[in-house]
Amino acid sequence: MSRNIIAILRGLEPSEAQVIGAALIEAGIDHIEVPLNSPRPLESIATLVQSYGDHAVIGAGTVLSVSDVNDVMGVGGRLIVSPNCNSDVIKATKAAGGLSYPGVMTPTECFTALDAGADGLKFFPGSLIGVDGFKAVSAVLPKSTQCYAVGGAGPSNFAAWFAAGVVGFGIGSALFKPGxxxxxxxxNAEEIVAAYDAAQA
Structure with missing residues (x-):
């Protein structure tokens, strides 16, 4: 069973990428991003791709430029997640065959991202937008839009976000912190997976 949970491994060290990746996948999380402001992120992404690329979706977060996209794709990453909505990044990702999840907050950003070809929208920070804010924005979006809540979404409120219409979540510090x-x-992964499954049931 594939779940719409993206693990955000900010601060991951390349030396721990393989064992942390294994723990996540064994717990049931098979979408993994290493933010590019982590230590030597491309090394970690390459290790994860080589180890688990056949049965997990691996890529980068905090992707801010077309050159970042090219760097990530160059080591085998397919998942491109950004904190912002940059049409050039989205288009470059799609041209290279990747999956694009830009960060959005406003209707303008949502439609800009969708027009550029984004696969899904990352509502960030979720804690600032809130469930009610998301409902208001998502009401004007195409029904097929894949919306993720990131930042402030977790086991305590998965059900409320699902009820509002999100399809998944990006989980960072509640899942992984350096050290x-x-x-x-x-x-942490097992707890999050159990809460996700219960909220979906």
Whole structure:
């Protein structure tokens, strides 16, 4: 069962990429992004792709430029997540065969992203927009739009976000922080997966 949960591994070290990736995938999370402001992120992405690319979607977060897209694609990453809505980044991602999830907050940003070919929209920060704010914005979007809540979405409010119409979530510090043990990351992932499944049931 593939879940619409994107693990955000900000601060991941290349040396731990393989074991952290294994813990996430074993727990049931198979979409993984390494933000580009992490230590040597392309090394981590390459390791994850080589180890798990056949059965997980691997890529980068905090992707801000076309050159970033090219760098990530160059090591095998397919998932391109941004904190902002940059049409050039979206178009470059799609031209290279990747999956584009730009960050949006306003209707203007949403439609700009969709017009550029985005696969889904990352409502960020979710804590600022809130469920009610998301409902208002999403009411004007095409029904098929894949919307993710990122930042402030977690086990305590998965059900409310699902009810509002999101299809998935990006989870960062609740899942992984630098210095966490593999066992802690696995436990966090298992808790998040269980809450996600329960909220969807």
């Amino acid at each position: 966490m043990s593999v066992a802690q990351v696995r436990a």
